Amino acid sequence: MASASLTWLGHSSFRLNSANGKRIYVDPWLGNPKCPEAEREPERVDLIALTHGHSDHVGDTVELWQKFSSPVVAQVELRRWLSEQGVVEDMASAANKGGTVDVDGIKITLTDAKHSSSGPDGNYLGEPAGLVIELEDATRVYFAGDTCVFGDMHLIGRIYRPHVAVLPIGDRYTMGPREAAVALELLGVKRCVPCHYGTFPLLSGTPEALRELAPEGVEILVPAPGETVEV
Secondary structure, three states, X not given: OOOOEEEEOOXXXXXXXXXXXXXXXXXXXXXXXXXXXXXXXXXXXXXXXXXXXOHHHHOOHHHHHHHHOOOEEEEHHHHHHHHHOOOOOOHHHEEOOOOEEEEOOXXXXXXXXXXXXXXXXXXXXXXXXXXXXXXXXXXXXXXXXXXXOOOOHHHHHHHHOOOEXXXXXXXXXXXXXXXXXXXXXXXXXXXXXXXXOOOOOOOOOOHHHHHHHOOOOOEEOOOXXXXXXXX
């Protein structure tokens, strides 16, 4: 059986392919400046998972749903708002922090995150969340979403034991490399994929800086936009 894989689509957008062939899109802003042209029009989307309501994370969710009718998992207020944007309401795909949604063997648990969440008009779209996605083969990937470091990341590591952590490092709007290094210590993971950096000049954190600060033994995986790594 093939291994699960993770493809960075620029900014905080990812495609997570399960070993069974499911394609899960996380925060699919495929119009971001770093997304390769070949990745802007997916041929298949089996599931979409969102961390929060900011436009650089909700991205192309509505358009992708219109094309593929794939389930969209999001925090309950955000999921309700999406139904007002044309995504058919399915509250079985909604959850809140600590809750888990199972979509055809893919388990998505919402965790805490420290950030903000609002729609284009400034409307409240619930609290931001992280996501622990457990695939059919029990591979677990933690997407922190937009967040600073916080002490309860230790609990996320203790409870969910992710194999890979996807952490923002850009600074300014999220944690930078210094905070992300502490997050890795708290989580206890051995592999990390950084994101939310380099999209714009303000997002100045770099993977190189994270490598210098990361706990000993932690592998920092740095795919280029469009590149895939095994998880």
